[in-house]
Amino acid sequence: MTKIISVNDLSYQYPDADRPTLNHISFEVNAGEWVAIVGHNGSGKSTLVRALDGLIDFKSGTVTVAGTKLSPESVWLVREHIGMVFQNPDNQFVGATVADDVAFGLENAGIPRPEMQQRVQDALEAVDMWQFAEREPSRLSGGQKQRVALAGIIAMNPSIIVLDEATSMLDPHGRQTVLSVLQHLRRSNQAPTILSITHDLSEAAQAQRLLVMDNGQLISEGTPRTIFSDEQLLESTGLDLPFSTKLSQQLAKQGLIAPKQYLTDDELEDWLWQSHLTM
Amino acid sequence: MAITFDHVNYMYQPNSPFEAVGLSDVSFTVPSESFTAIIGHTGSGKSTLVQHLNGLLKPTSGTVTVDDFQLTAKTTNKHLKSLHQHVGMVFQFPENQLFDQTVERDIAFGPLNFGFTNEEAMSLAHQAAHDVGLPDELLNRSPFELSGGQMRRVAIAGVLASQPRVLVLDEPTAGLDPRGRAEMMAMFAKLKADQQLTVILVTHQMDDVADYADQALVMAHSNLIKAGTPAEIFADPEWVKAQQLALPTAANFAQHLVTRGFEFDSLPLTAEQLAMQLRGQLPKEGR
Numbered sequence: 040m041t042k043i044i045s046v047n048d049l050s051y052q053y054p055d056a057d058r059p060t061l062n063h064i065s066f067e068v069n070a071g072e073w074v075a076i077v078g079h080n081g082s083g084k085s086t087l088v089r090a091l092d093g094l095i096d097f098k099s100g101t102v103t104v105a106g107t108k109l110s111p112e113s114v115w116l117v118r119e120h121i122g123m124v125f126q127n128p129d130n131q132f133v134g135a136t137v138a139d140d141v142a143f144g145l146e147n148a149g150i151p152r153p154e155m156q157q158r159v160q161d162a163l164e165a166v167d168m169w170q171f172a173e174r175e176p177s178r179l180s181g182g183q184k185q186r187v188a189l190a191g192i193i194a195m196n197p198s199i200i201v202l203d204e205a206t207s208m209l210d211p212h213g214r215q216t217v218l219s220v221l222q223h224l225r226r227s228n229q230a231p232t233i234l235s236i237t238h239d240l241s242e243a244a245q246a247q248r249l250l251v252m253d254n255g256q257l258i259s260e261g262t263p264r265t266i267f268s269d270e271q272l273l274e275s276t277g278l279d280l281p282f283s284t285k286l287s288q289q290l291a292k293q294g295l296i297a298p299k300q301y302l303t304d305d306e307l308e309d310w311l312w313q314s315h316l317t318m
Numbered sequence: 319m320a321i322t323f324d325h326v327n328y329m330y331q332p333n334s335p336f337e338a339v340g341l342s343d344v345s346f347t348v349p350s351e352s353f354t355a356i357i358g359h360t361g362s363g364k365s366t367l368v369q370h371l372n373g374l375l376k377p378t379s380g381t382v383t384v385d386d387f388q389l390t391a392k393t394t395n396k397h398l399k400s401l402h403q404h405v406g407m408v409f410q411f412p413e414n415q416l417f418d419q420t421v422e423r424d425i426a427f428g429p430l431n432f433g434f435t436n437e438e439a440m441s442l443a444h445q446a447a448h449d450v451g452l453p454d455e456l457l458n459r460s461p462f463e464l465s466g467g468q469m470r471r472v473a474i475a476g477v478l479a480s481q482p483r484v485l486v487l488d489e490p491t492a493g494l495d496p497r498g499r500a501e502m503m504a505m506f507a508k509l510k511a512d513q514q515l516t517v518i519l520v521t522h523q524m525d526d527v528a529d530y531a532d533q534a535l536v537m538a539h540s541n542l543i544k545a546g547t548p549a550e551i552f553a554d555p556e557w558v559k560a561q562q563l564a565l566p567t568a569a570n571f572a573q574h575l576v577t578r579g580f581e582f583d584s585l586p587l588t589a590e591q592l593a594m595q596l597r598g599q600l601p602k603e604g605r
Contacts, residue, residue: 079495081465126493180360208492210359210522211564238495277497282567282589289593295600304571312578314600 042103043120043199043232044068049090049100060086062255064100070198073225073233075243077266078252079277084236087252088201091234092121105198122192122231124205128184129177137163137179138172141191148195162194163187165227166220182213186220193224200224202235206242218245240267240281244303251276268301283307319385319404319483319516321348321371326380328366340366340375342540348533353510353517355527355548358537359562364520367537368486371518372405373398384484403432406482410489412473413466421447421464421472422457428480439479446479447472449509451501467498478509485509488520499523503530528552528566528587536561548587555585568592 045067052059060083068074076084089095091102093114102109104117125131134140138159145155163169166186171179176187185205192200200221206214221233222245237243249266251259253276259266266272267281274280280288283304290297298310328340341363348354356364369375370382373389382389387401409415418424422443429439447457450471456464461472470490477485487506491499503526510517521527527534527548534551536544538561544551552558552569565573566587572595576582580599586592 079497080467204493211524212359212562277495279496279500282571285589286568286571286592289589290596290600291603292590293593293597294603295593295596296603308571308574308578311575311580311596311600315578315580317601318599 040069042067043070043072043105044091044234045101045103046087046091047101047103049087049097049102051086051090051095051097051099058255060255061090061097064255064257066250066257066260068232068234070232071225071230072248073221073235073246074248074250075246075263076234076236076250076252077238077243077276077278079238082252082276083255084252085203088123088203088234088236091117091201092123093117120197121199121201122195122197123201123203124185124188124192126204126207128181128188128208131188132176132184134176136173137168137176137187140176140187141194144191144195158194158196159190162190165193165224166190167216180213181209182216185209185213185217189217189220193229196229197231199232199234202233202237204236204238206237206239214239214242218242221245238278240279244281264301264303320350320383321484321516321518322346322381322383323367323370324381324383326370326377326382328370328375329378332378339540341370341377343380344542345380346535346542346545348516348518351510351514351516352532353507353519353530355531355534356518356520356537357522357524357527357534357551357563362537363540364537365488366540367535368407368488368518368520371484371486372407373401374407399432403480404482405484405486406477406480407486408474408477408488408490410492411470412477412490413461413469416461416469416473416476419460420458421452421461424461424472425475425479428476432480442479442481443475446475449478449512450475450505467494470494470502482515484516484518486518486520489522490519491523491526506530524552524564524566525568525588528568536563549584552587553585 047065049061049064050059051061078084090097093109105120107113107116109117132140133143141159141162142155145158160169163172166189168186168190176184206217235242243249244263246263249261249263250257251266259272270280283302287297302310323344323346326341326344330338330340358364376389376391376393378391384401384405416424418427425446426439426443429442452471461469491502494502506517507530509515531548533546534548535542536551552565555565555573558565568589569585569587572582572586572592582595586595
């Protein structure tokens with residue numbers, strides 16, 4: 040597998056801080072992989088992805104993106120590979136219409152008009168928002184806004200898409216529509232690498248691998264199943280317990296036989312059904 | 319403090335080409351010291367409704383009654399001061415409204431404005447800071463040096479310092495991590511119990527409705543389309559889905575179990591209720 044991101048012994052301390060926000064971080068991401076970074080507010084997640092994009096000036100450690108080592112000279116080259124979607128959709132609109140907004144990055148890159156128009160349409164169709172092309176972005180719902188923001192990124196065809204708590208302000212329906220667009224995108228020809236920062240467990244569950252951050256350190260990594268099985272880790276890092284774990288705990292409290300290991304919601308449903316049949 | 323809406327209508331920019339309905343014939347009663355959730359998707363009228371609670375908006379017709387205060391189209395702004403003091407509003411991202419040089423002064427601003435002496439205001443500020451769990455050593459710091467969660471607590475303390483009897487919360491946990499969310503909701507429940515507050519919560523989190531609310535109001539297209547206990551609101555999952563609302567996580571899971579042959583007397587809304595209703599349908603431990 041090709042490594043698309045390599046972070047090696049990265050440390051960073053904000054000028055006025057009394058301790059490092061990033062403390063000797065090392066990890067790698069494979070091309071096409073979906074990795075979620077989890078951890079509570081202030082654990083260093085956002086600073087870490089800002090470092091990847093050259094938005095903070097770290098002195099110690101190295102970041103390599105798509106074979107290019109990040110430096111003041113290479114930062115623009117590195118940024119061509121990365122598209123970022125942020126938390127608050129209202130802060131990232133520049134165009135008067137949805138189509139103008141999606142076209143913004145392409146115009147900046149000097150893409151000829153006919154190709155630009157095609158790419159705007161393709162991107163808006165990918166997020167199922169083409170019928171809104173002439174609408175004002177401010178009049179859309181939260182989920183629709185984040186899909187437009189995502190279309191602006193898709194149009195640029197970056198090899199890596201970074202989502203910085205991009206679904207945290209959305210209602211459950213809006214969150215689901217954004218996540219299904221991403222799942223769909225992964226199976227398309229673009230097949231981007233996805234790095235999502237989140238504390239929503241349903242979003243983290245979609246990833247192939249989780250990186251757990253606490254206090255500026257990478258304290259654990261593993262599949263969603265491995266991480267979700269570790270109740271102590273989830274609690275100590277301020278994350279929620281999966282619903283299936285909460286229900287299993289309540290079953291034990293009622294004196295009922297409960298599963299002995301972590302199960303996903305679907306697996307728990309099957310398990311309860313099997314258990315019910317033995318009655 | 320009890321709250322009553324009696325046939326409240328609100329028009330945005332009436333008699334102009336931009337006239338738009340904000341609230342359409344809304345009537346309901348919130349009992350004193352209850353916890354009421356207001357749900358409905360973006361643009362349904364939730365914010366318009368809560369802005370009537372402290373007179374930021376006045377009904378175009380109809381009456382809003384808060385305790386013995388009546389708000390109608392004719393109420394003058396001069397008469398709104400007691401309403402402002404008794405109904406505390408915590409807006410979305412309230413930390414954006416912090417402005418003063420120290421945490422203490424920021425929290426004391428409300429009481430000073432309502433005519434308390436400097437000494438009284440400082441004492442109220444210290445009490446409110448304590449109630450939201452801010453350590454004393456932060457009181458002389460700049461609010462802008464604090465973490466996001468702490469800044470939000472400062473803003474909430476600023477509302478509580480004026481000793482409101484009604485606390486209106488507009489998505490107070492947006493943007494917090496799961497631990498911060500749980501801590502903040504537990505804090506509101508404790509404040510309500512300790513200070514006998516009437517709490518109104520605008521939220522998209524159906525699990526919070528299931529865990530905390532005594533009753534819920536469902537808004538859609540400027541109308542109040544349903545009012546009742548959370549159990550009554552979520553009793554008909556088809557209706558909930560048709561309103562583009564979600565079920566609480568446990569209720570959703572229970573729905574799946576129903577298709578597998580499980581039976582529930584009433585739809586469970588929390589993991590605890592679900593586990594209790596599964597007694598008798600699952601084998602017991604140790605048999």
